[in-house]
Amino acid sequence: MDDVYAGLLFTRTDLALSAMRYVQGIEDPAIFNHSMRSYxxxxxxxxxxxxxxxxxxxDELLFLGCLLHDAGLSAEGNGDQRFDMDGADLAARFLTDQGVSPERVEVVWDAIALHLHYEIAMRKRPEIALVTAGAGFDLGPEGPHTLPAGYADRVHASLPRLHAAAVLYDAIVGQAIDKPHKAPPFSMPGELVRQETQAVWPTWKQLMTQSPSWNDYDGYQPEG
Structure with a gap:
């Protein structure tokens, strides 16, 4: 791992270093730095x-989950699913090609696929929960935990923010504008697209009565 990260506690296994080089080669620098800080x-x-x-x-699985959690926002990872699912699948392919066992690949896949679902991720094993917690903390530190004095400054000196939140927003929205099915209504990507475009989402009743439907609202009278 490059000397620029000296003094920061990154796992330095061969697999971790290979994954770092891979992700650095496909991601926007702001998103790569966000992923490293997430760990x-x-x-x-x-x-x-x-x-x-x-x-x-x-620790290796936590690092891999954090490092790859936004890989779906890269050109290589941009498939036909939401970016979190695309990223999970890309990570699984990469790790499988590296000879990682299916059991370990599954942990990383779950960590990435669940990182937008805080309440679910927090109830999973630490390698999954801490990916979500770390990624969220990097974008908006909340809660009772305070970093040691000067620690964030050291992190940002090696891994500058490069407007991370704005770059992430533009990447998510840009993918979804090009492929609207990547941002379904009521999902996080869908909400960002709604904010950007001022689109009006369908109501629950509208969704349930679109053709074809089971006609659950025909003749329905709410109690009371």
Whole structure:
């Protein structure tokens, strides 16, 4: 791993280094840096919960989940699903090609596929939960945990933000404008597109009465 990251606690296995080079080659630098910071903050938040790498979770899997969690926003990862699902599938292909066992690939796939679903991810194993926690903390630190004095400055010196939140927004919306099915109504990508375009979402009743339907509203009278 490049000396620019010296002093930051990144796992340095051969697989981790290979994945880092791969992701750095396909992602926007702002998104790559966000993914790297997500690992640092995920690990920190785990420590605040008494979770320690090697004892309570697999540090390599946490790193891989964080590093690859937004790979669906790259040109290589841009398929025909929501970006989180595209990213999970791309990560699975990459890790499988690297000889990673199906059981370990599944953990990383779950971490990426669930990272937009906070309440679900938080109830999963640490390698999954801490990807979501770390990614969220990097975009908007909330809650009772405060970073050690000067730590964020050291992180940002090695991994500058490069307008991360704005770049992520533009990437998600840009993909979905080009392929609207990547941002279905009521999903997070769908909400960002709605904000950008001022589109009007259908109501529940409209969705349920579109043809073909089971006609659940025909003759229906609510109680009371």
């Amino acid at each position: 640092l903050y995920g690990r920190f938040l785990g420590e605040q919960q008494g979770l320690h790498p090697g004892r309570d979770y697999d």
